[in-house]
Every structure is written in structure tokens, then in C-alpha cells.
Amino acid sequence: MRNLESNLNYFKSLLQPSTKIMVMVKAYSYGMGTFEIANLLEKNNVDYLGVANTFEGAELRNVGIGLPIMVMNPEVESFDLVIKHQLNPVIFSLKSLNVFLKYIETNQHLLPIKPYPINIKIETGMNRLGFNIRDLEKVAEEIKSHPLVFVESVFSHLSAADESQFDDFTNQQIQLFHQSAKKFCSTFDYPILKHLLNSHGIVRFNNAQFDMVRLGIGIYGFSSDKETQQNLLPVSTLTSKISQFKTIPKGDTVGYGRAGKATKELSIATIPLGYADGLNRRLSNGNWSMMVNGKKAPIIGNICMDMLMLDVTGIECKAGDNVVVFGKDNTIVEMAEKLETIPYEILTTISPRVNRIFSYN
Known part of the structure; x- marks a missing residue:
């Protein structure tokens, strides 16, 4: 566990003091064990935890983790658990947006927080999850018309930050995210976090930190960058x-x-x-x-x-x-x-x- 702290501190040293850190603890903290890792991260004052689905987030709440927990792919059928456990859902499609807004309106008496935070994912080239850029204006106006929710963050995901042969594509993703996120956020009169970089992005595209980074495999002791790997300690045997x-x-x-x-x-x-x-x-x-x-x-x-x-x-x-x-x-x-x-x-x-x-x- 001390090695994990060392790895966290190494990545912190690469960031501006104002840059927030989300640590991914999905998939049982990459197989390590969820509660123990999350508890250590909470004691080390990371800003967010990231999980894959609502069940993973609910498990962390059930064992007393109080950090903000962002759910990357919340099932529309589980929005009741999202609210119950005060999880921060990622909204990535018009369907999920409409279902969530309808649930919020119907069950506003259950809301522990008003307005409730949501996170918007933009598609910039990974072609996995995320709103198409051409839909963002419509999305922003729809959210703005619903006072029971607010946009906590807007983000995207780099698809090849660790592979130098695709650096031109990665830089295109960064630029596309910068432009689309800036335009989206201009619709609102409050600050919205922007985040894009994963572990490899933190190392190789350090100028694109925005407001937050998402630290995954790096904190567990692995990097495809040889120089970075020399600064990381093994976490598991x-x-x-x-x-x-x-x-x-x-x-x-x-x-x-x-x-x-x-x-x-x-x-x-x-x-x-x-x-x-x-x-x-x-x-x-x-x-x-x-x-x-x-x-x-x-x-x-x-x-x-x-x-x-x-x-x-x-x-x-x-x-x-x-x-x-x-x-x-x-x-x-x-x-x-x-x-x-x-x-x-x-x-x-x-x-x-x-x-x-x-x-x-």
C-alpha cells in the first residue's frame, strides 16, 4: 500500500497544484481489492473515485467511502440506486439524458442534493461512449431547462495516448475536446470541470491537464513509457x-x-x-x-x-x-x-x- 501511495505522489508531481485527480477503482480496483484501495485513496485526499457501473459505486458507499464517485456507465434501470447512494452519473446519450431527467422530475422528493450533479461525456474519436459533438448544443439547452440538475464535469477519453505512432490523432482529440467542451460550457453560468487525460496522457500530453485527470493503471505500478516505469513501484505480488x-x-x-x-x-x-x-x-x-x-x-x-x-x-x-x-x-x-x-x-x-x-x- 505504501508503494501505491508512492505511485500516486509521482503522478501528482507531474500535475499543476490546482489539477484535481480522479483515481479509477473500477473492476475491483484493477483486481487489487476495492475497499482497501478506496480507503487509502480517501486518506490521501484524491478528489474523485471512478467506477464502471452503479453496483461498484453502491458497494463503496456501503462500506463507508464518502468521496465523490463518478459512475462511467450507469444503467438507466439503476438511476434509483445512483440517487440513493449519492453517486455522480455519467450521461453519454440522449436516451440516458432523457431517462435521468424524467426520473429526477418524478422523484425529486428523494434527491439528497438539489440540483443533482451529472457528468457529460463527449465522443472525440474513441467511438465507445459519448455524445456526438453535433448534439451538444441541444444537450446543453435541455439540461439548462431542468433546474434540478447541474453539469459537474464534461470529459472525453483518449484512445491511443500510449502509442506514439498515433500522436497526431491524439492531438486532434485534445483539440476537438478543447473546442467542443469550451462551447458546451459557455451555455452555463457556473464553472464546469473538464477532464481528458488518463495515466498515459498525464505522462505524454501533460499540457492538456485541464481541470482534472483520471489516473488508472499508472497508480497500480504500470506504464508503457520506460522512463515512467522506472519511477513506479510494484503494487501487487x-x-x-x-x-x-x-x-x-x-x-x-x-x-x-x-x-x-x-x-x-x-x-x-x-x-x-x-x-x-x-x-x-x-x-x-x-x-x-x-x-x-x-x-x-x-x-x-x-x-x-x-x-x-x-x-x-x-x-x-x-x-x-x-x-x-x-x-x-x-x-x-x-x-x-x-x-x-x-x-x-x-x-x-x-x-x-x-x-x-x-x-x-
């Missing part, structure tokens, strides 16, 4: 223990499909971790090694649902010894490269049944 140690003779096989073959006498360690815990089955058959008492031990055979086997031949070990699935010497970045994916996917697919232990030391 995945460990397990040896359940059983055995010796098998030459000619025996290991695991389902007899995929692991003993070309000589081998020492095998069984680990209680499998693909149901989020360990990708493509790491089977020597495609990933785990650290056992300081030495690398390759996976032998196919990863099972709840277990896997390691070839620990020549390594002094026994049942109960610790195993590092990924950590300092076999990093999650290396695992992502093996799987031709990104650290986000690995982190967020670690099963909730895998115990999370939080340490501040």
Missing part, C-alpha cells in the same frame, strides 16, 4: 504454496492430456492455483515459470481448474514452501508479453476467491 512434493520416474506424464512428459526422473510440486483463479491456461507446458526458493520452476503439463504442477527438479523445496506466481523476478509485464496482452487483463481476471492481503510496509 501473487503468491501460493506447495501443496504436495513428489518424485516421478522417467516416462511418466503430468496432468490432463498427459501433456507433461518426464524425459528423466523429475521432482514435481503441485500448487493450488488454476485457471479458475485467473491463471491463463496458455501459460501451461513451460510457458511460464514461478519462483520457488529463489529459483525459477517452469509449469509442467496443462494448468488445471484449481491446480498446476511445477518442475522443481534441482530445487530444494517441500510442501508448504512459498511460490511466487508473479512478482519482482518474474513480473506481470513479462507474463503479459507471454500472453500477448496487457497487465490490465491479467490483474482484472484474478478471481475474487484468491485472498487479498494488504500491507503498508
Whole structure:
């Protein structure tokens, strides 16, 4: 947890003192554990938390998190929970705007805040969620005619801030957002926050901070920028223990499909971790090694649902010894490269049944 604070402070050092910070804690805080991370962020005075859906926001409220929580994709069927838990919804389409305004008007007696904050997302090139720029004038006038709501922020999302070959496109997105947000905000007579940059944007397009940034994967210790990565500390290590140690003779096989073959006498360690815990089955058959008492031990055979086997031949070990699935010497970045994916996917697919232990030391 101290490493997470260090990463937060590093990104703060890249920002103007007046720039607010939203930290994304969606998807179980990128697989780390929502309440513990959110609680630490609240103590470190971040300005907002960001979640994917209403359920994630409600969970944080239920465990006592009081920070403003922005819900990026609130389901129109869940607007009652948005109001109940005082969440800050993102509105990104005429449908969601109309449904929310109607709900507010019908249930204004339930409003804990009047007027109620909403956040407007603009489409600038990601082509995922957001209002088309040509609709913004209509959107602004519609909101202005409803005194029970006010625009808290307007924002968009960069689609390739980490890829230098698309820098021209990213700069176009920045300019398009700047122009459209300025015009939209001019309709209102109160200040509206503007935000665009994600973790990679903070590093590579620092002049586009606007009023707030949204810090995601960076705070969890990962950046595609090599210089930035050197300033970040790892936040997570995945460990397990040896359940059983055995010796098998030459000619025996290991695991389902007899995929692991003993070309000589081998020492095998069984680990209680499998693909149901989020360990990708493509790491089977020597495609990933785990650290056992300081030495690398390759996976032998196919990863099972709840277990896997390691070839620990020549390594002094026994049942109960610790195993590092990924950590300092076999990093999650290396695992992502093996799987031709990104650290986000690995982190967020670690099963909730895998115990999370939080340490501040």
C-alpha cells in the first residue's frame, strides 16, 4: 500500500497544484481489492473515485467511502440506486439524458442534493461512449431547462495516448475536446470541470491537464513509457504454496492430456492455483515459470481448474514452501508479453476467491 501511495505522489508531481485527480477503482480496483484501495485513496485526499457501473459505486458507499464517485456507465434501470447512494452519473446519450431527467422530475422528493450533479461525456474519436459533438448544443439547452440538475464535469477519453505512432490523432482529440467542451460550457453560468487525460496522457500530453485527470493503471505500478516505469513501484505480488512434493520416474506424464512428459526422473510440486483463479491456461507446458526458493520452476503439463504442477527438479523445496506466481523476478509485464496482452487483463481476471492481503510496509 505504501508503494501505491508512492505511485500516486509521482503522478501528482507531474500535475499543476490546482489539477484535481480522479483515481479509477473500477473492476475491483484493477483486481487489487476495492475497499482497501478506496480507503487509502480517501486518506490521501484524491478528489474523485471512478467506477464502471452503479453496483461498484453502491458497494463503496456501503462500506463507508464518502468521496465523490463518478459512475462511467450507469444503467438507466439503476438511476434509483445512483440517487440513493449519492453517486455522480455519467450521461453519454440522449436516451440516458432523457431517462435521468424524467426520473429526477418524478422523484425529486428523494434527491439528497438539489440540483443533482451529472457528468457529460463527449465522443472525440474513441467511438465507445459519448455524445456526438453535433448534439451538444441541444444537450446543453435541455439540461439548462431542468433546474434540478447541474453539469459537474464534461470529459472525453483518449484512445491511443500510449502509442506514439498515433500522436497526431491524439492531438486532434485534445483539440476537438478543447473546442467542443469550451462551447458546451459557455451555455452555463457556473464553472464546469473538464477532464481528458488518463495515466498515459498525464505522462505524454501533460499540457492538456485541464481541470482534472483520471489516473488508472499508472497508480497500480504500470506504464508503457520506460522512463515512467522506472519511477513506479510494484503494487501487487501473487503468491501460493506447495501443496504436495513428489518424485516421478522417467516416462511418466503430468496432468490432463498427459501433456507433461518426464524425459528423466523429475521432482514435481503441485500448487493450488488454476485457471479458475485467473491463471491463463496458455501459460501451461513451460510457458511460464514461478519462483520457488529463489529459483525459477517452469509449469509442467496443462494448468488445471484449481491446480498446476511445477518442475522443481534441482530445487530444494517441500510442501508448504512459498511460490511466487508473479512478482519482482518474474513480473506481470513479462507474463503479459507471454500472453500477448496487457497487465490490465491479467490483474482484472484474478478471481475474487484468491485472498487479498494488504500491507503498508
